[in-house]
Amino acid sequence: MPAGTTPRRWHIYVVDLEPRVGTKPGKQRPCLAIQPAEFGDGGLRSTVVLPLTTQVVEGDAFPLRVRIRAGVCGLVRDSDVLVDQILAWDNELFRTDLGPLPEALQEEVRRALLEFLDLL
Numbered sequence: 458m459p460a461g462t463t464p465r466r467w468h469i470y471v472v473d474l475e476p477r478v479g480t481k482p483g484k485q486r487p488c489l490a491i492q493p494a495e496f497g498d499g500g501l502r503s504t505v506v507l508p509l510t511t512q513v514v515e516g517d518a519f520p521l522r523v524r525i526r527a528g529v530c531g532l533v534r535d536s537d538v539l540v541d542q543i544l545a546w547d548n549e550l551f552r553t554d555l556g557p558l559p560e561a562l563q564e565e566v567r568r569a570l571l572e573f574l575d576l577l
Contacts, residue, residue, distance in 0.1 A: 458551045463497030464490040464504040467563050469530045471553040472546055489538055503545045509536040520569035530555040540569045
């Protein structure tokens with residue numbers, strides 16, 4: 458991603474999450490930007506994301522996980538959005554924009570966040 462570019466909300470990016478510490482996912486992996494771009498446009502140099510994992514769980518794991526099927530945003534494998542792994546990450550570590558999450562999945566992630574954070 459070009460330097461100085463603000464990650465856009467509801468886009469999936471490849472983000473460099475190294476180093477791995479404890480339960481925090483590591484390595485370069487897809488992450489869903491959930492922070493409104495206005496914060497970055499206003500000078501905030503980090504973006505709040507939810508990492509994705511290909512270690513999918515069988516059955517319903519809502520609100521902790523939201524499934525994204527292979528093919529969405531160019532993902533080659535089914536992936537789960539890790540709703541319980543909210544991270545704020547430096548914008549310089551965002552690598553590739555894989556595109557926007559479809560609106561129906563955006564709504565599912567919104568509902569998961571509201572339930573997980575007990576904001577309902």
